[in-house]
Amino acid sequence: MNSLHHQSFASETIxxxxxxxxxxxxxxxxxxxxxxxxDVKAHREWEEYYSExxxxxxxHEFVTAMYVQAKxxxxxxxxxxxxxxxxxxxxxxxxxxxxxxxxxLENKTENVEGLIEECVGRSNSKRWIAEKTGRLxxxxxxxxxxxx
Numbered sequence: 001m002n003s004l005h006h007q008s009f010a011s012e013t014i015x016x017x018x019x020x021x022x023x024x025x026x027x028x029x030x031x032x033x034x035x036x037x038x039d040v041k042a043h044r045e046w047e048e049y050y051s052e053x054x055x056x057x058x059x060h061e062f063v064t065a066m067y068v069q070a071k072x073x074x075x076x077x078x079x080x081x082x083x084x085x086x087x088x089x090x091x092x093x094x095x096x097x098x099x100x101x102x103x104x105l106e107n108k109t110e111n112v113e114g115l116i117e118e119c120v121g122r123s124n125s126k127r128w129i130a131e132k133t134g135r136l137x138x139x140x141x142x143x144x145x146x147x148x
């Protein structure tokens with residue numbers, strides 16, 4: 001192989017990355033602070049809508065994380081207060097489930113079937129509503145006995 005070809009081939013394919021010897025977390029923190037304050041600009045300038053999209057994506061991630069944490073916290077609390085309720089509805093955070101749970105916690109369980117019918121409308125059958133109501137009545141009886 002020609003030495004000139006070899007030299008150009010080697011310089012294109014093998015690149016050495018040198019790092020500074022002062023890779024210190026304090027230096028990285030200082031650079032991050034400078035970038036946050038705006039003292040240092042990014043090497044690549046983006047159009048404003050890219051920055052806005054990046055900001056919106058970060059906000060979405062933050063809100064989603066808070067939503068997931070709230071669901072986990074509420075489930076943990078429900079497991080302590082009324083653990084048998086968790087298996088009644090397939091979606092614990094659906095409107096029907098939450099309204100029925102609210103009624104159970106307020107101890108206003110006289111017309112649970114009417115509440116379920118009102119919430120689900122025509123999306124579920126009468127048999128499904130009757131099954132959920134019967135199951136809830138058994139759970140509520142056991143829960144009321146346990147609370148006393």
